[in-house]
Amino acid sequence: MDIVEHMRDIGRRARVAARVLARSDTATKNAALAAIAAQVRASAGDILAANALDLESARSSGADAAFIDRLTLDARGLEEMAAGVEQVAALPDPIGQITDWNDRPSGIRVGRMRVPLGVIGIIYESRPDVTADASALCLKSGNAAILRGGSEAARSNKAIADCVQRGLAVAGLPADAVQLVGTTDRAAVGELLRMNEFVDIIIPRGGKSLIERIMAESRIPMIKHLDGVCHVFIDRDADLDKAIRIADNAKTQRFGTCNTMETLLVDAPIAARVLPPLAAIYRDKGVELRGDEKARAVIPQMAPASEVDWATEYLAPILAVRVVEGVDQAIEHIARYGSAHTDAIVTENRARADRFLREVDSSSVMVNASTRFADGFEYGLGAEVGISTDKLHARGPVGLEGLTSQKFVVIGDGQVRT
């Protein structure tokens, strides 16, 4: 069978399974999730053996350490995977909830019912844990999933997907509810991105180059995360202790995450007070500073920042620092160079905090808190599908609700329109 027909067959089968899932009750979906978790635990040996083969291939083809790290599974990781699936089972089922009832003058009652999106295509790279994680989220939200993992993790993904299949069977749900694309042919991704009659949404999970390639090709809407050029602005009316604590944490708690601060903006009147203690902390933690002229006037050891630095997501122990003249210039800087992900102001001035909250057009805007809080679990969403840097449908951390839609339900008693 050629690859186009193979993918379309997967799509058609997903569409049929999606209708079964959409009407499955919460108990059935939770039973499948519990069974999947049990299968992951029971098959740990098989999964680790498959992973060892993937790792061997990756090492022999010269993959770097970070790549090997993302690909590696261990017993503890598998237990976390199983527990993660159980956590999704424990979340409230969004499907079927009706809200916003409204009695209209015509006599009809109008409400909104939460429903699955239908078929979700997930395209990911070397992390095999996404196989379990994405399966669980799609299943709980009543969606069928088509999973396309990286070829380097093919054996690990297959072993985990087998657990998912056995779990679905235990609960009497269709095997096609979660399909792993087996072929490593690159054309499969192209076809997946084109078959909009079978796939309702694409969620790419991976690095920027993957996302950009998918954006260029896809004819299907996406929930995606692009850049995280996040800012902390320390206002002239900041509490200095809070400012230092937040600017430290936002940069150094983890360097490689999308909600890590990449540029620090400091209000001119307090630069001489706040920059020296922060520079000392960053120096101790091995963070390289790159500043504009005014920042370098306070901390001469700083390297000069170029125009490129302001727009760079380092994902590394490097921080750009700029001294600005007040909140207006900070907001301007963020609008020009930021990526609309997460930006914070540190201030005790309520009016300026409100302006920052309203005028900074980012998926998360914060007052006196670390940008590192931009996360589905920290926000109380229970699970995280990803963080969306788009504006439509879902913005910021996306929970189960992001995999659903709402339809209108109308209850009448014979009403007609006049």
Add this chain to the structure above:
Amino acid sequence: MDIVEHMRDIGRRARVAARVLARSDTATKNAALAAIAAQVRASAGDILAANALDLESARSSGADAAFIDRLTLDARGLEEMAAGVEQVAALPDPIGQITDWNDRPSGIRVGRMRVPLGVIGIIYESRPDVTADASALCLKSGNAAILRGGSEAARSNKAIADCVQRGLAVAGLPADAVQLVGTTDRAAVGELLRMNEFVDIIIPRGGKSLIERIMAESRIPMIKHLDGVCHVFIDRDADLDKAIRIADNAKTQRFGTCNTMETLLVDAPIAARVLPPLAAIYRDKGVELRGDEKARAVIPQMAPASEVDWATEYLAPILAVRVVEGVDQAIEHIARYGSAHTDAIVTENRARADRFLREVDSSSVMVNASTRFADGFEYGLGAEVGISTDKLHARGPVGLEGLTSQKFVVIGDGQVRT
């Protein structure tokens, strides 16, 4: 200036204006809307003169009666246009509202603030009233608008857009908040659909061929309406009076609207009781019936329906009729042939009504009410941007809220992540 650079210049200026609009307060936006309405009334003579020239060109180029009808403005239409703009002013301002406050164990408070989408591109055909209507909706929701109307309505659109410009000036809002693309060059639309760095969403308003062309070309998300193949299913436990009233109204109240019933499904046990009185009503109202064999066994005068009929949006006094064996077959038929727009069941059986509501995957699902109710005003949304047949972002009738997004706001007191 070439057309690409011309469009990109419009995009850049819209982006700048969008930031001003996003922080404009409700009073300013409403003042602009009031001034626009006043300008439309004061300039009625100019608008009608411009419209007369458009009509003259359209007639001499052989436009048909329906086209001329859509293009025609008159004094009463202009008063409705002005009143429509005032109605938008009277709606609550969605922007800046914060909901879903959630106190987290970490000490942060998380909420969601409603914000504009940014820049909205509206592409429409021959109806010049869209110029005022779309301007008002975008303005109220804090979005900048780029309007591209049909070339045949160019002079009418320009006269109305001039009123919008004068209204914006009265309120001190930037002229670039609403830009009408002046050139009739077709390439302008292509560029508008490609410049996703300047345009956040495209709303096409027009016939199916316009929408399909835009779908094929656009790199920007859309709120769009495609097909309305709507069904009424008369269940065996229907109240026959309600069934007849609803099936009559859903088809005959207006033939050309997207929420008009195109296929009637009748449960076999009551076909012989419900079809004869309905056939008499339809005959009196000039509706041609096309039925399957079982329907024709009851009403032999019916023409036979072909496979094509089940999937056709007639927008005309034609109705497809099928006799089905119960709610399952009705749901199957709708899943296979419907367009996921609006579908209704008539029944007194609660369990079957619930199944229909849950399992029919359409933007509006109804019990004992006419499909003609699927409308933003009937649902109490206050205004209607359009009806979306998509699942993402907005589904079904779209009000002002569909032109907005939500960002997360986080309020801390110096919290950092551990």
